[in-house]
Amino acid sequence: MNSEPDWDLYRSFAAVLREGSLSGAARSLGLTQPSVARHVDALEAAIGTTLFLRTQRGLSPTDAALRLKPHVEALVATSAALLRAAADHAGQVRGTVRISASEVVGVEHLPPILAELRRRHPALGIELVLSNSIDDLLGRQADIAIRMVEPVQQALVTRKVGAVEVGLHARRDYLDRCGVPETMEALAGYDLIGFDAETPAIRAMAGRYPMLRRRLFALCADSDLAQLAAIRAGFGIGFCQVQVARRSPELVRVLEHDCAIELGLWIVMHEDLRASASCRAAFDALAAGLGAIARG
Known part of the structure; x- marks a missing residue:
């Protein structure tokens, strides 16, 4: 590798991994399909290895691509966290908070809680990720997670709100x-x-x-x-x-x-976000709303 690849190349590579096709990656990034293809080709040239095999069913990641996957996902998550932190101005509740929750919690419990949070803080945007897998808060795949298993990772702010x-x-x-x-x-x-x-x-x-x-x-x-x-x-x-x-x-x-x-029902966020007014507002709203649900 002669020089550091441009960040856009990593971003396009991560999108193709996530979407499984050039067209899907292009739609998710707001780019054209040829642009994404050029990014993938440039990254392959820069690191000297093939990342995808072109098949009739689309793009299939190589072993090299799968080895790079956790690292590029960490880059994407860190970039998103950086932008959210930069938007947190002087204690104002604004910018974007990314929340991870299970399917049932996200659909059955969170909508009224998030609606009230938005009414109180109209400058706050919310990214809601519904998954039954446990997102890695230390890797910044989410800012706040709602978990139904007790967290074991260190460096987390954790509050059990009930069961x-x-x-x-x-x-x-x-x-x-x-x-x-x-x-x-x-x-x-x-x-x-x-x-x-x-x-x-x-x-x-x-x-x-x-x-x-x-x-x-x-x-x-x-x-x-x-x-x-x-x-x-x-x-x-x-x-x-x-x-x-x-x-x-x-x-x-x-x-x-x-x-x-x-x-059990836990609200969890990375301790580095404790000082973020936006994350704190979302954390407290989730704890209060889900605590009331747990109490019946």
């Missing part, structure tokens, strides 16, 4: 048609809604409730929103946050005394 209870629910007309299960073992005779890919948390739950195994599910989905939609549609019985189910009179909890899971 949410998860239980088995079904739509009332499904239970009218199929009957109400009397025992956990009886669930084998019902249309169960559950996970597709197994995670450590799901394995722990399966160990506690061995009758809820993937092979018994009539509908498998890794999206919690898809599972919730199926419960609401009357497909069968599945897991739902009790606080969410209470908003839908047609949903009925079953086996309440046999199956109850409590998940």
Whole structure:
């Protein structure tokens, strides 16, 4: 490598990795497709290796590209964090705050909280990332994260605001048609809604409730929103946050005394953002709003 590649080359490379195509990367960056292609070619020339293989289905990242992926993602996240910090003028609540949350929390709980935050601080923009994976706050993939597992990373400001209870629910007309299960073992005779890919948390739950195994599910989905939609549609019985189910009179909890899971609710941000008025305002609003939900 004879010289340091321009930042735009890294940004385009990260966008192609993320979007999987030149056209998708161009749309996300507001550039033309030829411009993005030139950036990728220039970066490959600068570092002396091929980053993508051109196939009929699009661009496939090489092993070299995958090795560079975490580093370029860190560059993009740091750049975004720098711009957000620069926009934080003299203690004013303005600029952009990036918030990461799970699907259900982001869709079912956050909209009214964020709407009130925006009304109080109209100069504050919000980037909401919905994912059931845990974003790396130390790598600045998000400014603030809402987590349902206790954070273990250091250098984080953490506040536990309560807990949410998860239980088995079904739509009332499904239970009218199929009957109400009397025992956990009886669930084998019902249309169960559950996970597709197994995670450590799901394995722990399966160990506690061995009758809820993937092979018994009539509908498998890794999206919690898809599972919730199926419960609401009357497909069968599945897991739902009790606080969410209470908003839908047609949903009925079953086996309440046999199956109850409590998940803690934490608001987390990097300690370097403690002095940011914008991040502090968002952090406090989330803690207050989600705390009220956790208290019912």
